[in-house]
Amino acid sequence: xxxxxxxxxxxEHAILLALKGEGAGHELFAAPGNxxxxxxxxxxxxxxxxxxxxxxxxxxxxHIDLVVIGPEAPLVAGVADALRERGIPAFGPGRAAAxxxxxxxxxxxxxxxxxxxxxxxxxxxxxxxxxxxxxRYGAPHVVKADGLAAGKxxxxxxxxxxxxxxxxxxxxxxxxxxxxxxxxPEVSLFFLSDGDxxxxxxxxxxxxxxxxxxxxxxxxxxxxxxxLPWLSDRFGSEEAFVDEVTRTxxxxxxxxxxxxxxxxxxxxxxxxxxxxxxxxxxxxxxxxGDPETQVVLPRLTSPLSRLLLATASGTLEDEPAxxxxxxxxxTVVLASEGYxxxxxxxxxxxxxxxxxxxxxxxxxxAATAAxxxxxxxxxxxxxxxxxxxxxxxAARERAYRAIDRISLDGSHHRTDIAARxxxx
Numbered sequence: 200x201x202x203x204x205x206x207x208x209x210x211e212h213a214i215l216l217a218l219k220g221e222g223a224g225h226e227l228f229a230a231p232g233n234x235x236x237x238x239x240x241x242x243x244x245x246x247x248x249x250x251x252x253x254x255x256x257x258x259x260x261x262h263i264d265l266v267v268i269g270p271e272a273p274l275v276a277g278v279a280d281a282l283r284e285r286g287i288p289a290f291g292p293g294r295a296a297a298x299x300x301x302x303x304x305x306x307x308x309x310x311x312x313x314x315x316x317x318x319x320x321x322x323x324x325x326x327x328x329x330x331x332x333x334x335r336y337g338a339p340h341v342v343k344a345d346g347l348a349a350g351k352x353x354x355x356x357x358x359x360x361x362x363x364x365x366x367x368x369x370x371x372x373x374x375x376x377x378x379x380x381x382x383x384p385e386v387s388l389f390f391l392s393d394g395d396x397x398x399x400x401x402x403x404x405x406x407x408x409x410x411x412x413x414x415x416x417x418x419x420x421x422x423x424x425x426x427l428p429w430l431s432d433r434f435g436s437e438e439a440f441v442d443e444v445t446r447t448x449x450x451x452x453x454x455x456x457x458x459x460x461x462x463x464x465x466x467x468x469x470x471x472x473x474x475x476x477x478x479x480x481x482x483x484x485x486x487x488g489d490p491e492t493q494v495v496l497p498r499l500t501s502p503l504s505r506l507l508l509a510t511a512s513g514t515l516e517d518e519p520a521x522x523x524x525x526x527x528x529x530t531v532v533l534a535s536e537g538y539x540x541x542x543x544x545x546x547x548x549x550x551x552x553x554x555x556x557x558x559x560x561x562x563x564x565a566a567t568a569a570x571x572x573x574x575x576x577x578x579x580x581x582x583x584x585x586x587x588x589x590x591x592x593a594a595r596e597r598a599y600r601a602i603d604r605i606s607l608d609g610s611h612h613r614t615d616i617a618a619r620x621x622x623x
Contacts, residue, residue, distance in 0.1 A: 200504060203228040203258055204240065205248040205278070206269025209532075209565035209583040210489035212236050214267060216561065217496040217503045225504060228263070230254075234574055235564025235582075248273050251281035258287050265290065265508050268465070274485050275301040279465070288511035292485050295461040299452075300468075300485040303345045303376045310480060313451035317480045318379040329366040332377035333359060341378040343482075344369040353417055355380070381481065383474040386427060387491045388441065390449040390469065391506060393515040394462030397449050398506070399441045401498060401523045402427050403491040409539060411615045418539045419580055422616030424529045424591065425494040428623045433473065444469065448480060465510065493563050493583045494528035529594040529617045530585045531602050532565070536609025538579035546608050548574045548581065554601040559594070560586045576607060591620045 202218060202225050204211050212235050218225050219239050232242035247253050249272050258266055266282050268274055268291030277294035291297075298305040304322045309315075321332035322345070333340050340362035344352030354365040366375050389400040403425035409415035426437055434440040448469055456463040468484035496503065500522045509515045535542040548567065551574070555562055563585055566578025582605065586598035595617050602612055 200264040200508070201226045201228070201262060202265045202267060202504065203230065203243075203254075203261075203263045204267045204269060205230055205254065205273050207231045207233050207236070207248075207566075208270065208489055209563040209580070210487050210492045211269040212239070212563040212565075213493045213496050213583075213585075214269065214487065214503070215240050216563065217499065221502050221504060223502070223504065228261070230257075233564050233577070234567040234569045235562065237569075249276045249278070251276060251278045254278050255281045255285050255287065258282060259285055263287065265504070265511060267291070267507055269486060271297070271300050271484065271486055274465075288508060289464075290507045290511045291465040292463050293461070296456055296463045297485045299456070299463065299483045301346060303343050303482070304374065306483050307376070309452060309455055313455040315448050315451060315480055316477060318381045320376050320378040322374050323366070323377055324370070324374045326363070326367065326370065329363060329370070329375060329377055333362055336377065336379045339380040341380050342366050343376045343378065345374045345376060346372070355417065381472045381474050381479055383472045384429075385481070386430070386440075386471045386473065387423075387488050388444055388469045388471060389487065389491070389495060390445070390467040391510045391515060391521070392449070392453050392463050392465065392467050393510045393513045394453070394457055394464045395513070396515040397445060397453050397467075398515055398518070398520055399445050399449070400521055401425055401495055402430065402437065402441065403488075403494050405488065405491050406613060406616055409534075409611075409613075411613050416539055418534075420488075420490045420532065421534065421613045422529070422531045423490045423494045424527070424594075424617035424620065425491070425498060426523070426527070428620060444471065444478060447478070452483070464513075489565075490530050490532055490583055493530040493585050497528050497561075497585060497587050498523045498526055500524050526587050526589060527591045527594045527623070528585065528587045529591065529598045530563070530583045531598045531612050531616050532580050533582045533584065533602060533605060533607065533610050533612050534580050535566075535576050535578065535607070536611065538611070542579035543609060544575075544577050546576050548576055549606040550604045553604040554584060557586070557597050557601040557604070559588050559597050560584060560601040576610075581607065581610070591617050591623050595621055
């Protein structure tokens, strides 16, 4: 197939690597891509991934068989709608359905209609409403920007002043949600949905805080691992957990979205927390998660291209359930100095060949660009070092051995990714 992947991060690189790894001879295109993606796909210069008309014209003229929309911005811009109007299969929800991620308040309404368990929340449009909600729910305080915020719109803090300051930052541009704090281990679970049929992928756990021990500010994600063997302790098996979430969360949401005339077609990301009162939803995203994608897809043994096309074409029911290898995958994010508050960019990256030479390791580029003969960092999260092995201990050893071979002045990474499962 001729496949266009929209996006420029490690998530999109992971998708392209999985498609390339099928060995099916796909012709792969990416926009805008990055330096790492350019080695695995044809980067389309000048194509604005957020412009529905431009993407549709390119896909039509280049006879693209499938467009995979990676990040949230093109979804909310309506790129998938424009593609479907021209009969081009698009993996990703339309503008209306993408509000499941684009508006936290919309997501809470859908969850309520679907009977999905989640925490209490108050939509606030003024500072006084925020203050009242903070007092109602107590500390720790959870404040979220209602709209898209590139993974930086959430603060969880015991400091009431910090919670108010976060709300003050986003209130001028829209409402915020003040939520009840939920306690327990978090799980990320992806679902493919063609608007009717729902298929689950394998769960993962990511690490949002910048520093070891889950300290420091929230980030877009500093690492992840998959699968989650500890789910068996509570649910009997990982499969039983996945079945329960499919039945109580994903399927009801997809039914409500369809009933409202906004069918969800693409990847439904459920951010879950396992509380003492049961599984609850923290948030939904309308696309593959980053960095969880980097550890879920390397374990996928079913052809990703078939799953994506069936999802986009409404034929997911005809496909077997996605299958996964019984291997362990770990990814560690290398971040620029100053990330997430004020990342320093433009610095030269070295040692990638040495890192890639570690057995079982590959690199997913998140924010890189070529500058002459050098590779430079262009953002906060720069690279994902991804390692697979038969055990988490071996996968962690490989990942950290590889990341130690990479040079980037001032860079930092967490050293405790998947540490709790290292005995598995």
